[in-house]
Amino acid sequence: MAAAVVAAAAAVIETPALGSGLGYRPPFRADLFANRSRVDFLEIVADHYFDAAPEKLRELDLLRAHFPIVAHGLDLSLGSAEGIDPAYLGKFAALIARIEPPWWSEHLCFTRAGGVDIGHLAALPYTREAIDAVARNVEIVRRRIKAPLALENITTVVRAPGAEMDEPEFLTRVLDATGCLWLCDVANLYTNAVNHGMDIDATFERWPWDRLVQIHYAGGRWREGVLIDSHDAATSEAVWALYDRVVARAPVKGVILERDERLPPFEELLNEVARARATLTECGRWG
Amino acid sequence: MGLMQTQALLARLFTDARLRRVFFEDPQGAAQGFGLSQEEAKTFARLDRREVEEFARCLLGKRALDARKVLPFTARALGADFDRLLLEAIDGSPSRERHRSDAAALARLLSARASGPPWIGDLARFETAFASAARPGAVILLRRFAWPVDDIARQLLAGAHLHVAPRRRLGLWLRAPGGSLFWRLF
Numbered sequence: 001m002a003a004a005v006v007a008a009a010a011a012v013i014e015t016p017a018l019g020s021g022l023g024y025r026p027p028f029r030a031d032l033f034a035n036r037s038r039v040d041f042l043e044i045v046a047d048h049y050f051d052a053a054p055e056k057l058r059e060l061d062l063l064r065a066h067f068p069i070v071a072h073g074l075d076l077s078l079g080s081a082e083g084i085d086p087a088y089l090g091k092f093a094a095l096i097a098r099i100e101p102p103w104w105s106e107h108l109c110f111t112r113a114g115g116v117d118i119g120h121l122a123a124l125p126y127t128r129e130a131i132d133a134v135a136r137n138v139e140i141v142r143r144r145i146k147a148p149l150a151l152e153n154i155t156t157v158v159r160a161p162g163a164e165m166d167e168p169e170f171l172t173r174v175l176d177a178t179g180c181l182w183l184c185d186v187a188n189l190y191t192n193a194v195n196h197g198m199d200i201d202a203t204f205e206r207w208p209w210d211r212l213v214q215i216h217y218a219g220g221r222w223r224e225g226v227l228i229d230s231h232d233a234a235t236s237e238a239v240w241a242l243y244d245r246v247v248a249r250a251p252v253k254g255v256i257l258e259r260d261e262r263l264p265p266f267e268e269l270l271n272e273v274a275r276a277r278a279t280l281t282e283c284g285r286w287g
Numbered sequence: 288m289g290l291m292q293t294q295a296l297l298a299r300l301f302t303d304a305r306l307r308r309v310f311f312e313d314p315q316g317a318a319q320g321f322g323l324s325q326e327e328a329k330t331f332a333r334l335d336r337r338e339v340e341e342f343a344r345c346l347l348g349k350r351a352l353d354a355r356k357v358l359p360f361t362a363r364a365l366g367a368d369f370d371r372l373l374l375e376a377i378d379g380s381p382s383r384e385r386h387r388s389d390a391a392a393l394a395r396l397l398s399a400r401a402s403g404p405p406w407i408g409d410l411a412r413f414e415t416a417f418a419s420a421a422r423p424g425a426v427i428l429l430r431r432f433a434w435p436v437d438d439i440a441r442q443l444l445a446g447a448h449l450h451v452a453p454r455r456r457l458g459l460w461l462r463a464p465g466g467s468l469f470w471r472l473f
Binding site: 079112122 | 291295335342345423462
């Protein structure tokens with residue numbers, strides 16, 4: 001791992017905190033601007049601004065003029081053994097150059113393989129070979145995008161066969177191999193623990209908390225005995241409890257509420273953002 | 288087993304219902320059929336069928352959600368039938384621009400089918416025109432409709448009981464490079 005990578009990762013840990021924010025969704029744009037002071041920063045879905053119409057890019061410039069922004073990608077497929085799509089990376093690099101975020105993020109997963117676009121985040125096998133693939137891809141990404149990259153833990157619906165380690169070890173080794181930061185999705189952490197019968201308490205200290213820069217939280221729903229990270233409900237008390245524990249433990253710089261579907265009255269989202277901010281403040285991470 | 292082969296097989300299993308059926312009838316044999324060694328196939332056969340089916344269902348659910356965002360009025364008009372018809376319309380793994388291509392596939396199906404409200408195909412084509420126009424660069428789109436799709440959309444938005452009669456409309460969507468979208472129904 002290049003010294004510059006370590007330095008870049010260390011630098012972002014030293015950057016000022018961004019506070020408690022929202023994953024931006026166009027339907028609540030008017031409410032957002034009417035309540036600007038109650039949202040500290042925004043996270044945009046990077047893919048929504050690739051090949052975008054001028055109206056969409058003007059929207060992005062407007063958001064950027066009023067809020068600190070970080071970008072979050074969906075389809076870079078950093079875990080693909082066949083490498084990453086250079087055209088997609090080029091679009092991502094252009095977006096990052098346009099908005100100059102303090103960091104940006106992608107999922108630790110693969111979304112493409114063998115000529116098939118899966119269309120969603122698929123879990124990597126927890127193997128050394130997968131770690132090497134991610135490291136190779138991140139190195140290519142870094143040649144185009146200098147801003148620090150945070151990797152997000154995903155919800156694992158399908159456990160890929162052939163695992164050589166568990167998820168905390170896999171994530172830690174990936175971050176060590178790449179010098180990336182960690183975007184901890186506490187809802188995903190909780191969902192995996194529930195669906196796969198894992199004990200969060202037993203593994204809590206084995207997660208790479210010193211690399212944490214950002215948190216995602218959201219609500220999910222049960223479907224036929226499986227907890228789904230549907231981002232379409234209020235954050236559950238169990239996820240809030242985990243969130244509080246993580247914020248107390250780790251040097252987080254920004255937290256984002258992800259709400260994609262069944263959008264409630266905007267006040268309800270603001271209440272969740274305020275609830276998340278209160279923990280940040282109590283733990284000395286903000287304010 | 289190489290990561291590349293593992294991921295390729297997983298990607299196909301996630302997106303191909305026929306392959307899933309064949310695979311889970313005899314996982315080890317099917318995996319060997321994909322060129323995996325006996326030992327590799329044994330490892331791969333540990334794949335949990337319930338998990339794979341659940342993930343496949345999630346993928347289709349995501350596609351339906353994305354298509355609903357492109358076709359909000361069509362979704363409102365079709366109600367619970369929207370997802371069923373979408374799943375009929377789409378075939379195979381999603382494309383990179385799936386929100387547009389899936390919506391277009393549904394619009395084609397609705398236009399070709401005689402069932403449902405007679406204007407539903409026009410409404411879906413009206414909405415997909417906006418998705419097609421939401422691109423950088425120049426846009427010129429012309430669409431002919433047999434129904435007053437703007438009136439239909441307005442009534443759906445208001446939640447009113449629909450009162451519409453056939454009326455020919457011509458839709459035009461225009462954008463100069465770097466400019467704003469102009470559209471009008473004549």
